[in-house]
Amino acid sequence: MPADAPSPDVVAVRDLTVAYDGAIAVDGVSLRVRRGEMLALLGPSGSGKSTLLHTVAGFRPPTTGEVWLNGRRVATSRQAEPPERRDVAVVFQSYALWPHLSALDTVAYPIRRSGSGRRAAREEALEILDRLRIAHLANRRPAELSGGEQQRVGLARALARRASLYLFDEPTAHLDTHVRGVFLDELVVRREVSGAGGLYATHDAEEALGLADRVALLNAGRLVQLGTPQQVYAEPVDVWAARLTGPASVVNGVVVDARSDRCSVAVQGHVVTVGRPPAARVGDTVPLLVRPGWAQFGGSLRGRLRVVRFRGPHSDHLVETPTGEVLIREPGPPRHAVGAAVTWTLTRSWPLEAVRQQHRVARQSLAKQPT
């Protein structure tokens, strides 16, 4: 093993490329999951998050690159340790429960494989089922369980593995709040005892941002951005990332002053100060991200109200402006009628990098307006 082995992160993936069936599913991704951390892999379907997860679990070997678990190299293109010898637990898409085993035996299965006797394994399994409040379903088979119950059995099986890494392969339904609570508590305990970590693949931004300590955005097999949920939501690298992580309006501004740490941008002639976008010069047009809460009515910018939607606690107003459409979210019922001329201000914005060639999807969806 080389001397420059990475510090014992739970997972370290280095320059990982995975190709199969003539397509590159994961393309040169490097990332790490620290001890006690939950990292979400967020991307649309086909972005390679499942393949990445499968490669970490040991279901598929890397084409190039390496996978390290707890400071141990477990997979290269030539050698891959089988899944049972990696210290991982997996929660599967649609749960993958064995149709011929009861919930109890399903959860006891990983305990049995780690060498416990049948009785001891069943006792421990029952305890885990009880913690997830499904002990009364212990003798049922998957066909006799509802979707939510199946999900809990799948989670219980993963917990029973007592692994240092938990992998979630797009559990089809959201984790319900109770299960999520129990599970995260469990992870906290594991974090203190052994420093367990989690890798959570999902296409649902809300779930990823709410669940993870850090979020990795994947597009067409490439890592687009890696950061805390706050970072990827408030400071996405480009329009594609902005739209992936939540409702996003984009208005165009012209750079009027560029200094080393920040720059000023004129929107409809009114100057706002934003963090400095890379490689922007005076006179450049930059797209500015505006999240729903970042603009409000009143002020000096002008626009016309195109769509109004009442959403209960708040109302969404889509305002057509000379520089682009802006979604303004204000508490309470709608403030103005459709077609009214309104004024508005930007309270916050984030300069986006110019759209790169690889995000053609994003450019197309730019044409579609948020609703």
Added chain:
Amino acid sequence: MRSARLAPRAGLLAVGAVIALLVVLPIFRLAYVVWTEGSASLDEVIGRPSLGDSIVNTVLLSVAVTVVAVPVGTLVALGLRRADVPGRRWWRFAMLLPVLVPQYVLGYSWTQAYARAGFTDTVLGVPWPSVHGPWGVWAVLVVNTVPLTYLLAAVGLATRAEPNLDRAARASGARPGSVLRNVTLPLLRPSIAAASVLSFVLTLESFAIPQVMGTPAGFTTVTTTIYRDLSLGSDPISFVEALALALLLVVLTVIVVVPADLWLGPRLRVTRVAAPEGAPIVTPPGATGRWIATGLGGYLLLGVVLPMVALVSAAITPAVGVSPTPSNWTLDNFRFVLNARNVEALGRSAVLAVTAAALLTVLGGAVAVLERQRSGRAMASLVTVTLVLPGSTLAVALLMTYGRWLGGTLTLILLAYLAKLWAFAHRPISGALDRLPAGELQAARASGANSLTAVRTVALRPLAPALLGAWLVCFVTALHEVTMSSLLYGPDGETLAVVVLNSGELGRIGATAALSVLLTLVMLVPAVLLWMLIRWLGSPRRLSDPRVRSLAHAR
């Protein structure tokens, strides 16, 4: 309104009547004749030593073939699930190849390859004399049955053992062997049971292979005894023996099939179909995959390729003992067998097979459609039973019932094909109908299509591969069918398969080999062409409009 309700009922009655006339009535007639005619001489029949021998042989053979063919087929399916087997896709196809060789031809080719003075004896000096007799029959039946057991196990893996179930076990810390024991095999149990039942029943009713390899060595089975009694025996006792044995075959089949069907029926019903490519764990290419490929290659080489080479070699050498070197090659055997009489037989076979396949596709489709109503379900079960109804029994029963009017005519053979192969046509069409999403026809109707247009535009296209497949299976099976044809043909009415059988019995080696090659080619060429068409129809259509393509690329 009234006519709409009447039409399916009329269809149900018509199809039900055909089943009654083709299957139910003849079987009852057979039982009745055995009961009345046989009551006097049945004691005498049971006293014949050949009877007991053939029954014991048949049952032992069926058990021996099943005990080997099922594990081998399952192992092959499991092996070909691994992603590290080089040429996996090709092996999947190659494993089914032995089915495309007519049973008679496969058996005959083995005798040409391994018997004394056969191919291995001439070339290597290594004969296997017991290829004539029970061991040879057993080996060839295994080779003939493995594709079926493999296919059932592979379908079982694809539909029941979703890759994630294996992955979940591995990620839970289980080693491959433990996963196989605890997860994969329990999931496969219904498929393995079905494969065992089918293997047992098909061996029970097999005729061509025991006839060509067993009879010369004095090894008899129930089917070969029926054939001997009816075609060679002239005394009334032989006749009663044949009838009794035919009835016994169907009783044996029912004893095995009915309990199995009751247990398996609900367990084999699946709705989701996974990708057959799904290997649960992909590993970097290693030695195991190469060993599997080598094993499969060796098996196919010894089981099919070498015998076929021996067969062709026997067909192009002038006489036994002449070494099969290019200087000795000749087409004399082919010239000899391509006489007017045999060409007529070929024509009869082709007409019979084409007609039977066309009628069967219609009949199979009719049952598949009618079984969707509650009242049609019993009919579908009855048709499925004909799948395991022994050909010998069916032939004898039809002869008993309609022989007075149709004896010795092609029509009687056609009726036998229809009765025997109905399930072959019904199964694929019914399966395709099951996979047709229920909403699709409704969506077409809601989009403004009338019922006929809806079927034509929405259902026919996805059903086309199944309809063609059903036709192809019936055509190929009818073409080389010999069990029933050999009992039913009349003077100047042989089919090509019967000609081959008779030629073999006359001991003309070169001619029989040439005829076998011809029969295989006649069957193989249309089969391959149509199979390619089915593959093409079944493959997802490429987007052909350039504008659509450019849009698809931009995505």
